[in-house]
Amino acid sequence: DTAVSQTPKYLVTQMGNDKSIKCEQNLGHDTMYWYKQDSKKFLKIMFSYNNKELIINETVPNRFSPKSPDKAHLNLHINSLELGDSAVYFCASSQASGGRGYTFGSGTRLTVV
């Protein structure tokens, strides 16, 4: 029983392409997030949705567009991929005031060549 699942696990693509990463959680949480982990292992928040509403939008290029069709799903679409977009992208979910913080998905390793 996977709590937070994201697909694909690996994604290798050429510069300039458009790609999507999907995330689903079956924990009944009301808030979902996208984090980016760079080569130095620093985890930085990108977006957060609460019940399909965007509540956090950090300084992220507008080539990145999140979409939440319902509170169990949060997808990330990236246009015109650049070399610097190469990273591991983690989806996570939580209750709005959770004392356990987040539950993370297994990550998507994106490599732009």
Next chain:
Amino acid sequence: GQNIDQPTEMTATEGAIVQINCTYQTSGFNGLFWYQQHAGEAPTFLSYNVLDGLEEKGRFSSFLSRSKGYSYLLLKELQMKDSASYLCAVRERGGNKLTFGTGTQLKVEL
């Protein structure tokens, strides 16, 4: 904004005790979390402190001092499988956004 500091790397011996420190500055504190992340895997929740004091959970304990902006994670009876990155994260009031430190890479040796 927030500033979270942790040592970059630590090395310890199997069976020993290690303490990983985290200092933070925040405008509105609402909880501190510790996560463990093995190479190539997702971070997993270890502990949560919102009040001052020590929270113990098996071999792992976490301490918080809000007045000092300081926390530590204590790992006892170290095992080889404890070799991982340990991430300190702070939540601010008014939301559920976690801001992470850069992580401490712990290496457990024989």
